[in-house]
Amino acid sequence: MELAIIAITPGGARLARRLGAESNEVDVYLPARYRESDGCRYFAEPVAELLPQLFNRYRGLVCIMATGIVVRVLAPHLRGKQADPAVVVMDEAGRFAISLLSGHLGGANELAHELAELTGGQAVVTTATDVNGLPAWDDVARQAGLGIEPVEHIRHLNSLLLEGKKIALVDRDGLVAGFFEDVPGVRVFGNFAEAMQSGSDGMVFVTHRHLPGLDKQPNLLVLRPRDLVVGIGCNRGTSLEEIEAVVTAELEKAFLSFASIACLATITDKADEQGLHLFARRHGLSVEYHVAEDLNRVELASEISEHALAAVGAKGVCEPAAILSAGGGVLLVKKKKSGNVTVAVAQKQ
Template structure:
């Protein structure tokens, strides 16, 4: 819940403007029930003098961890200032959002923001981590913003660690193993890890949800002693329970009171699986008795392996509560593990600035970049960090590419396989993923802007026309790579859609011949060479002069042929912005109402 508090007519009008701009909030004028508003609201937005705001909230300030976000806006809507709970309460973020709605200036005064440093207290909410501190958090955060020597330990891989790794301040040293950190060399240690370390009173730990615990027990296990022994066991094994993402057990135990209470108290889900599901796992410590009762030779181990899609970090460990036995096992979620990993990145059509933000971060973090040198500008590899190995795959066959990546994967390093455009469109990644699957590698795809999108932008054209052309065909002509009979160009041409033809400049004669079976000779064509590159060239012609255009300009590689009447079209209007068209965000106005000015 958010409330706008105002004391003047001008403030009231500004508040209504914010609501009309999409802000979900209630407007209250000169309230008396501040204690209730303070308790019930996530954010309080004051419009008026800052002094009035400060005096009215002062009696209710308690703790930045629990206080609502408070924003103050001047009555003219020129400045938006977070007053309290800038990071933890989200006041800074809300102030920036409100400023954009109003065209105002956000006034952010927190040191980490003005210094362009990480907001350490905001990282948990941003990246779904849990935080614990071995010393005085305020003093440690002050050490960071004051530029004191800091160690950053990353023993996980997720969106948050990628952000930290690629936005590293100059006073921060990066470590990938806790054993390599010498606490005596640093005034602050920031550790993103599920493991326990004794770094004295100078560490801030962030716990990613990357551990999965499998559990099994005899019926009616006493909870309090079970929980204590489990926590003691985690402590002895050197892992933090704050990094637990889930608990798992066999379906037979889904209603076990101790397990249900643990799930509720620790606020992590309890998942259960059939004996058949768990029996597929070859566990290190099988039990025939457990197999007879549940169908699985090891409930705890198999559950942890199933949840994490990984081998075990902690094998089956036994515990005893009164006359009852229980077991647990732990595995690291394979997606978070800081081991060898391949990110297949779409480079976009060529311009280094058209790569996605995530793609750029991956290039900045990579230990090895293998890029398609015949199609991707080398300038994109300039994002690589010092020490990163960069190689072109232009002269490599498939197995040589895979062996080149394997050198780095086996060392637990991050590899970026950089493909042109979007790697899922004629990117030849399927055969690479096939081998990665066989080798059990972890990989992910970051999409990129395809050349057909760059062509539309360069041509200043929308490739669809309302009620005339509603289909875009991405295809290629038949050259050395055979095309299925149903996808021959002359068959696709029957639809008269906008057609974007890849990898076909060298067979322009055949392309023109097949398209002319259905497209009129005067159909607009754009032959696009090296879209968004420095030496980009675009040749407009008609279908009957396609071959002539290609041959006269000696076009062969990195050329996209676009065919269709949508090129340069300006006719036809969609219903989206028609005043009479009703959709989820706007009620249409009937024609007779418009005629009468209603």
């Protein structure tokens, strides 16, 4: 489940049940005294204990209660806009849906509008770009499924939008350029060099390329397409730390961003490899597994691995796994071996 609706009054409970009935992907939390046989979740602990638990568990919270309660309870638990879930506060009559937290990155602004439409109420959105009818960089990135680096630069680049300053946008695949066609000051350039020589007040690059020293360039924001598949082969018992070190090093050598990893790929024989599982979990990545027969159908860029052929029946692991999970995409990094780990990188089509 991604969304939790929490209410604490009889009227709020009625609205929560109504909203919860609109989707199967919503959990509704109500005080135990309102228990019915309706599939809702009922709690006995104080809401001051419940909300922080749900805050760390869901991608969005709809709190049907006073705004002050939510602010006081959640304030000590805020981690930053890149990590906090969306929080929308509603009155029990459904008249207002207030985007309280993570309006852009978390999607609270959009959620507030959706809830207001369901209740016939009014969405209350206070972010400056929305008030001025401008597409904020972080909101556009969320809609396009892009990562952001550094998150701390969002405020400055959004401020430049509000001030109508010149912003150079490099977006070779057209992932976000369409959002800014009619925005004064935003100009699209074909490459980084042209953008950097344009004399613009700010720059936004949409790329999976590793750009060192981003934290020292406050006028530069990078939006990361998640289009890289990292194929991994490793010896039995290889540690999380070794896998992480090799993947990080090979990406940096190829000037590719870790933040653009879409998923990991390997052979099914590695489904119980603890180090690989821990590495994926640490970075919030999924792992796709392929059987040897499918791997052997992929034409390799490197020589056949006699070791892999003898051990798992595959002519290679990291290269073909990366290509398969990339949907036949181009191989950006051929097989690289370091210690107990082999790594290859393919770009999704």
